[in-house]
Amino acid sequence: MAFTPDLRKSRMLDIEVDIAVIGAGIIGSACADELAGLGFKVALIDRSEPATGTSGACDGYISTSTKVPGITLELAVESQRLWRDLAAGIGRDIGYSQPGGLMIAETEIDPSALERQAEKLRAAGVVAELRDRPGLLALEPNFGPRVHAALYCPGEAHVSGYAATQALAARAVERGARVFWRSAMAPIEMSSDRLLRVELTSGGEKIRVAAEQWVLAAGLGSRAIGEQLGLPLPIEPRRGDLVVTERMARPLVGRFCASAHYLVAKGNPELAATSEDPRERLGYGFIVEPTAEGQLLLGSTRIFRDGDRSGDIDVTRMIVEEAVARLPALAGVAVLRGFAGSRPFVPDRKPIIGKSRKKTNLLVATGHEGDGITLAPITARLIGELAREQPLSMSLDNLSVDRFCSDPS
Numbered sequence: 151m152a153f154t155p156d157l158r159k160s161r162m163l164d165i166e167v168d169i170a171v172i173g174a175g176i177i178g179s180a181c182a183d184e185l186a187g188l189g190f191k192v193a194l195i196d197r198s199e200p201a202t203g204t205s206g207a208c209d210g211y212i213s214t215s216t217k218v219p220g221i222t223l224e225l226a227v228e229s230q231r232l233w234r235d236l237a238a239g240i241g242r243d244i245g246y247s248q249p250g251g252l253m254i255a256e257t258e259i260d261p262s263a264l265e266r267q268a269e270k271l272r273a274a275g276v277v278a279e280l281r282d283r284p285g286l287l288a289l290e291p292n293f294g295p296r297v298h299a300a301l302y303c304p305g306e307a308h309v310s311g312y313a314a315t316q317a318l319a320a321r322a323v324e325r326g327a328r329v330f331w332r333s334a335m336a337p338i339e340m341s342s343d344r345l346l347r348v349e350l351t352s353g354g355e356k357i358r359v360a361a362e363q364w365v366l367a368a369g370l371g372s373r374a375i376g377e378q379l380g381l382p383l384p385i386e387p388r389r390g391d392l393v394v395t396e397r398m399a400r401p402l403v404g405r406f407c408a409s410a411h412y413l414v415a416k417g418n419p420e421l422a423a424t425s426e427d428p429r430e431r432l433g434y435g436f437i438v439e440p441t442a443e444g445q446l447l448l449g450s451t452r453i454f455r456d457g458d459r460s461g462d463i464d465v466t467r468m469i470v471e472e473a474v475a476r477l478p479a480l481a482g483v484a485v486l487r488g489f490a491g492s493r494p495f496v497p498d499r500k501p502i503i504g505k506s507r508k509k510t511n512l513l514v515a516t517g518h519e520g521d522g523i524t525l526a527p528i529t530a531r532l533i534g535e536l537a538r539e540q541p542l543s544m545s546l547d548n549l550s551v552d553r554f555c556s557d558p559s
């Protein structure tokens with residue numbers, strides 16, 4: 151289907167596409183890139199610009215070790231492979247490298263917990279090596295005595311969420327996608343079972359986009375759009391604070407490292423309400439990640455509230471103190487700033503990916519919480535398969551779009 155701008159009848163610009171993608175974060179940009187690459191005429195719509203949502207305020211750890219065994223881990227294993235191909239083929243610097251990742255055990259954690267995690271990962275096809283303290287120090291010599299063992303996954307990688315989102319949106323354009331930035335969307339016009347068209351206002355211009363299929367990939371904005379469509383998507387903001395250090399000639403760590411306790415904070419949201427420990431009330435789990443610019447990102451929290459991107463001074467101090475307790479040499483490194491992003495959290499802790507039964511031309515790709523950078527390529531691949539009505543390379547039964555409807559049939 152060709153683009154058909156028609157300016158003769160009114161001041162409204164009418165555009166018809168095969169697929170309209172709403173949201174230009176990492177998920178929507180990856181979907182637009184994939185769909186344009188498959189030959190669809192795509193419109194990519196954002197109320198702001200690419201990477202101005204969560205995808206521009208996060209770490210970029212392409213991880214398997216932090217994933218819940220089951221569908222999320224299976225998606226991550228496949229996506230890690232797709233990231234390698236994407237980084238090699240996209241032709242832009244997206245800050246990708248594959249130094250592996252470490253999950254560290256501290257003195258209060260029994261190494262047998264790491265062994266159990268390693269077994270689950272190996273069962274899913276992940277290469278996972280247990281390292282004692284000398285083996286850990288051979289990889290990361292700056293960890294202090296509090297850290298006594300680690301799980302090393304050599305297939306894990308990093309990417310810049312911001313650069314990758316921008317690169318995917320740019321390649322979507324090269325592949326023919328039309329983009330509509332800073333575009334306020336009116337309510338989407340619908341028939342009883344289909345989405346039809348939407349009116350956009352952008353810088354005083356009005357544009358009406360009609361599409362055969364739609365992809366809802368608006369991160370935290372998906373909930374409000376879902377409400378308008380009569381589709382419950384119970385996504386909540388789960389804030390994560392990060393701290394950036396100054397640049398170093400040699401960063402103190404060479405790869406993403408997370409404490410085993412990070413998994414406890416990620417997987418047990420109720421702890422934030424019930425624990426007496428102030429760190430658990432903030433959903434704190436230690437992470438450190440080197441950036442392509444030679445800085446370190448220190449983190450992070452999991453707090454159920456949205457808000458601005460500014461760092462909180464008390465939380466920043468806590469994150470730095472906890473990081474110094476594990477990496478003593480950090481005490482001599484200057485901290486530049488704290489900032490925060492909000493993860494799109496779904497109560498059953500699984501993303502929402504699939505085709506709506508109620509709105510039959512609507513595909514949804516949202517709710518990736520702390521896993522959206524990792525899962526972007528596999529999400530885009532699956533959305534491409536759904537759009538072409540092809541057999542799916544992975545089952546999406548557990549991620550169903552309609553699972554929050556009172557009548558999902």
Ligand SMILES: Cc1cc2nc3c(=O)[nH]c(=O)nc-3n(C[C@H](O)[C@H](O)[C@H](O)COP(=O)(O)OP(=O)(O)OC[C@H]3O[C@@H](n4cnc5c(N)ncnc54)[C@H](O)[C@@H]3O)c2cc1C
Binds near residue numbers: 175205
């Ligand atoms: C501190 C922190 C650390 C993280 N670390 C990692 C990590 O190491 N690895 C990992 O895999 N993941 C990580 N994540 C998670 C990851 O960042 C998110 O899962 C991912 O960025 C979500 O992408 P998205 O495209 O769904 O949402 P977003 O990036 O928020 O994009 C949504 C887009 O939709 C647009 N939009 C919203 N509403 C509307 C509307 N009504 N009309 C038009 N446009 C709209 C927004 O403007 C935005 O551009 C982290 C997150 C945080 C906060």
